[in-house]
Amino acid sequence: MIIDGIIILLLLGSAFFFLVGTVGLIRMPDAFCRMHATTKCDTLGAGLALLAIIAYRGFSIVSIKLLIILVFIWVTNPTSAHIIAKAAYKQRKVDIDK
Template sequence: MIKDIIILLLTLSSLFFFMVGTVGLIRLPDVFSRMHATTKSDTLGAGLGLLALIVYKGLDPVSLKLMLILVFIFITNPVAAHIIAKAAYHKKMRNQKEDDHGTV
């Protein structure tokens, strides 16, 4: 019973952070703001979702694999965002705004 409540809370928290990242991607004006919103919230959302799966499986070899995936996501997501931000900075995409059609 308590395990189910913990899994439910972790899953709902995960979905909330994914939703926040999606809203940030749609609403924010430039590349850097969008990337910041999606990177932070999607990393946390994926972490909470994987943590819910780890709690669901219990002590199992699958849980170890899920923990390794979690560590991999926590390392690669910020690094990938940093590399994309650096490329956007060098491409002079600092002050670009969307036009009427939603494209840069």
């Protein structure tokens, strides 16, 4: 019963952060604000969803694989956002100079 409550809370938190990220993607004015809203919410939303699946499945080899995926997401999502922001900044700088 307690595990079910934790799973529900994790899934509700995941859905909330995905929703906030989607609203941020639609409502923010430029690429930098959109990227900030989506990367933060995607990382947290995916993390909570994967933690809910781990709690549902219990400790097994699948849980270990999901933890590896979770760590991979935590490392690659902010890194890719930084690289995209850097490219967008350089593109904006070139556009302004013209």
